Amino acid sequence: MMKMRSVYGFVVPALAVAFVLVSWSARAQAPTISQKIADVSSQFTTPPDDARVLMRWWWFGPAVTKPELEREILAMKAGGFGGFEIQPVYPLEPDDSQKNFRNLPYLSNEFLDVVHFAAQKAHENRMRVDMTLASGWPYGGPHVPVSEAASRLRMVAIDVPSGAMAFALPNIGNGEAMLAAFVGDGSAKTYDTASLKQIDVHAVSGRAEIPSSQQRRVVLCFVASRTGQQVKRAAVNAEGFVLDHLSSTAVQNHLRIVAEPLLKAFGDTPPYSVFSDSLEVYNTDWTDDFLMEFQKRRGYDLTPHLPQLFGGDGVEAGAVRHDWGLTMTELVNERYLTPINDWAIAHHTQFRSQTYGDPPVSLSSNRLVGLPEGEGPQWRSFSFTRLATSASHLYGRPVTSAETWTWLHSPAFRATPLDMKAEADRMFLEGVNQFVGHGWPYTPPGTPEPGWAFYAAAVFNDHNPWWGVMPDVSKYMQRMSYLLRQGKPANDIAVLLPNDDAYAEFKPGHASLSAEMKQYVTPALTEQILDAGFNLDYVDSESIDRVGLPYPVLVLPHMSRLSPETLKKIVEYAKKGGKVIVVGSKPSEAPGFLHAEQVSVEVKASTESLFALGAGVQFVAEDAQVGEAVQRALKPDVHVASDVANVGFVHRRLEDADVYFVANTSNHAVHTTASFRTKRVSAVWWDPFTGAMSNASASPLALDLAPYESRVLVFRDGPQSALSKAKVGTKTQVADLSHGWQVRFVGLEQTESMETLHSWTDTDVTRYYSGEAVYSKDLQLEEKQLRGTNLILDFGEGTPVEADPKIASGMRALLESPIREAAVVIVNGKRAGSVWHPPYALDITPLLHAGKNIIEVHVGNTAINTLAGRKLPDYRLLNARYGERFVPQNMDHLQPLPSGMLGQVRLMGEKIK
Known part of the structure; x- marks a missing residue:
């Protein structure tokens, strides 16, 4: 007899799965891409497994054991996930020999053995496995000496009183070097960089001599220093400096000491990809040979201009900072991204990289990695995710992944399936077509439910009480990820990122293109383009040079x-x-310092040539005028008559079809019409939840979307006679099912006759219960009630809510479900489907018959109720042993949340005409 494991009442097999994957192997495979609609439609209902959601698998400690690793791999498979990314992170418990509990030191033989085991089990189960080439982030660890640690330029301002002929030099520690010193009138707080003179520094017992002056002066000393940043959330034995991402030596040593052993642990089946998380190398802006590289690349010595990096203003200082920032980008491209990508290819895998942050990588830096990845659902403002998808569109990468659900509906365990969909849809709108869920926390056997959690993330493992609907949630993501890879992207608007202006704004310790860009690509600019009926990509100067401008409209912002x-x-x-639409200002200045006056003349001349072309080039003074300008330039791709700020779309173009994903991103229903800029004559709705297809009305067509609802519209040539749209009349109530339910709380072996539906938190016994409750009820139907009628089990509408101002991080769906939080419906012993998103209704007609019918609704809530009923973990001994490596987010003052079926439940009939 197969052993079963009960998790919060949902019973799942311990050594078997309900969903079998058939195509993933550990080796890299090309994604399934088609250009013909017939091929796409044949796979839409049952999409290929290469589009399944992946999970970031946190190994805490790592204190993992092989039996639990295998159990969790099979649980992922049962939930519909296609694989995982191994991410070893901080410990959650100290070692305890009496409990046989041990944190395996990172890169130890024991650790590499469990990596090998997990990879082997993934391969056996035809699942994808990715490996982070580090523990925590950014790359670094105990193998990084201070001489290879992340670097920064440090300035020390020293006040020198009048008449002084010497001053005390700043302390130069290990890993640091004095670069230059300057003296001039002023103080450490106020000085004029233009008046500073470079001086020779000859130290005598920690002091240096300068000529005497009757003026009060300041000495600025510039030191090549280190940031001191430590690896964030490191596993045991992975602590240490973050490495210098601009240093070939540091990167090559990391590949040799960390990456090579990790890849060897995979044996003959390398991971699908190796991963680099977001570049959060805070305050970095230097490397040991920066002055030499700067001279070689920019054509002049940076040393005399060092004061301008810190205190200069005006055009010249901006030009120097531009050259300094551009040099950083070139170095991180050449010394970090390129060698890791080359290393991955040489080891028969791919490099997946979140290429944004610090140091200042650019949009086109993504061309240097095999698998670009984004992060963030900010679809109506500047987005790191759109950086990655735009680069993929430009450089021919068919798949763009995104770290998804980071900080979703904080705290941990609070996120719901609807929250997952709300964020995923925003990612789709930005062009994402592969999800890496954030994430799946490993939990040792015997840990009290709901198990372990990452300090700042949602939880999507089988310890979650609503786990029973996860296969349906993941299938939606899989189906849409597959569809949005097909054909080619069809975005109309290219927004040129003002990298040159952003470089000029850099300051020491704040050198990030992605951080600066939001002041140029403003929310207002993005909203104007989207609301005008277009979607957009970013481009930069390098992409224009390499691939041209494959867009009908180009916007130059500020x-x-x-x-x-x-x-x-x-x-x-x-x-x-x-x-061309130029917004706010016209290009007039040279980007860099060398020959700036001459180059600026060329810039102005080219700008004049551009505007001399006439009507095809527009200038608008502010972002608020961009929408009208793009509509003058081009007919909208999609015109939505109302609620335009809430309805988003993505357009994919096939050889013989146009595919549109349309999503309501708001917590209220949308009733409007939409027109689509296509010459194809036949329109078909594709249901993203079931794969079913039905004919749509002509354009403009009615667009009726429930809160957070999404749909797919396909335009193709020729009639679709094989498809028919059932015409239904007005819904009428067949039966009110809001009363008289028998409720069994699985985890408590508690039953209740619930005459009137109410929250589990209303009674003492179930107030702190997290898990599954089975609602059962008999339903009598007559034959005439079934004839010619669709019967819909309707649980009511959701309730819009406001965002919680106390929780600033992350996002959530601002809608409370009438079922808290999700349910699986069983009719006469057979699964009818799940209820986890609006509209909260399910067609159960095929499973009903005349006479007595048995309705069961298996409801799962969140784990918050259980957590609210107990004290928070005491990490005092853990922190004493390993140091404080994390702080749980938003876990204080938890209260139990409403749970169960809470709305008016009705059986509704739709007469088929």
């Missing part, structure tokens, strides 16, 4: 610095029919 070479390409683009 840009003053731009190279003449890029401007000349834009002029040629406009001459060939491309439309």
Whole structure:
């Protein structure tokens, strides 16, 4: 007899799965891409497994055992996930020999053995496995000496009183070096960089001599230093400095000491990809040979201009900072991204990278990695996710993944299936077509439910009380991820990122293109483009140089610095029919310092040439005018008559079809019409939850979307006679099922006759209960009630709510379900489906018959109720042993949440006409 494991009342097999994957192997495979709608429609109902959701699998400690690793791999498979990314992180318990509990030191033989085991089990189960080339993030650890640690430029300002002929030099520690010193009038707080003079520093017992002066002066000393940043959330034995991402030596040593053993642990089946998390190398802006590399690349010595990096203003200082920032980008491209990508290819895997943050990588830096990845659901403002998807569109990467559900509905265990969908849909709208869920926390056997959790993330493992609907949630993500890979992207608007202006804004310790960009690509600019009926990609000067401008409209936002070479390409683009919209300011300045005056003349001349072309080039003074400008340039792709700020779309173009994903991102229903810019004559709705297809009305067509509802509309040539849309009349109530339920609380062996539906928290016995409750009820039906009628089990509508101002991080669906939080419906012993998103209704017609019918609704809530009834874990001994490596987020003052079926439950009839 198969052993079963009960998790919060949902019974799942311990050594078997309900969903079998058939195509994933540990080796890299090309994603399934088609250009013909017939091929796509044949796979839409049952999409290929390469589009399944992946999970970031946190190994805490890591204190993992092989039996539990295998059990959790099979649980992932049962939930519909296609694989996992192994992420060893901080410990949650100290070692305890009496409990046979041990944290395996990172990179130890024991640790590498369990990595091998997990990879082997993934391969046996045809699941994908990715490996992070580090513990925690960013890359680093105990193998990084201070001489290879993340670097920064440090300035020490020293007040020198009048008449002084010497001053005390700043302390130079290990890993540091004095670069230069300058003296001038002023103080440490106020000085004029233009008046500073470089001086020779000859130290005598920690002091240096300077000529005497009757003026009060300041000495600025510039030191090549280290940030001191430690690896975040490191596993045991993975603690240490973050490495210098601009240093070839540091990166190569990391690959040799960390990456090589990890890959060897996989044996003959390398991981699908190796992973680099977001570049959060805070305050980094230097490396040991920076001055030499700067001279070679920029053509002048940076040393005399060091004061301008810290205190300079004006055009010249901005030009120097531009050159400094550009040099950083080139170095991180050449010394971090390129060698890791090359290393991955040499080891028969791929490099998956979140290429944004610090140091300042650019959009086109993504071309150097095999698998670009984004993060963040900010679809109506500047987004790290759109950086990755835009790069994929430009450089021919068919799949863009995203770290998804980070901080979703904090605290841990609070997120619901609807929260997952609300964020996933925003990711789809930005062009994502592969999810890496954040995440799946490993939990040792015997740990009290709901088990372990990452300090700042949602939980999507089988300890979650609503786990019973996870296969349906993951199938939706899989189906849509597959569909949004097909054909080619069809975004109309390219927004040129003002990298040159952003570089000029850099300051020491704050050198990030992605951080600066939001002041140029503002929410207002993005909203204007989206609300005008278009979708957009980003481009940069490098992408224009490499692949051109494959978009009908180009927007230049708030840009003053731009190279003449890029401007000349834009002029040629406009001459060939491309439309250009310049917002806020016209390019007029050279990007960099060398020959700036001459180059600026060229910039102004090219700008004048652009505007001399006439009607195809528009200038608008502010972001609020962009929407009208793009509509003058091009007919909208999708025109939504109302609620335009809440309805988003993604357009994919096949050889013989146009595919639109349309989503309501709001917590209220949308009733409007929409027109689509396509010449194809036949429109078909594709149901993203079931794969079913039905004919749609002609454009403009009625667009009726429940809160957070999404749909797929396909336009193709020729009639779709094989499909028919059932015409239904007005819904009428067949039976009110809001009363007289028998409720069995599985985890408590507690039953209740619930005459009137109410929350589990209303009674003492179930107030702190998290798990499953089975609602059962008999339903009598006559034959005439079944004839020619669709019968819908309707649980009511959701209730809109406001965002909680006390929880600033993450997002959530601002709608409370009438079922808290999800349910599986069983009719006469057979699964009818699940209820976890609006509309909260399920067609159960095929399972009903005349006479007595047995309705069962298996409801799962969140784990918050259980957690609210107990004290928080005491990490005092853990922190004493390992140091404080995390702080649980938003876990204080938990209260039990309403749970169960709470709405008016009705059986509704739709007469088929």
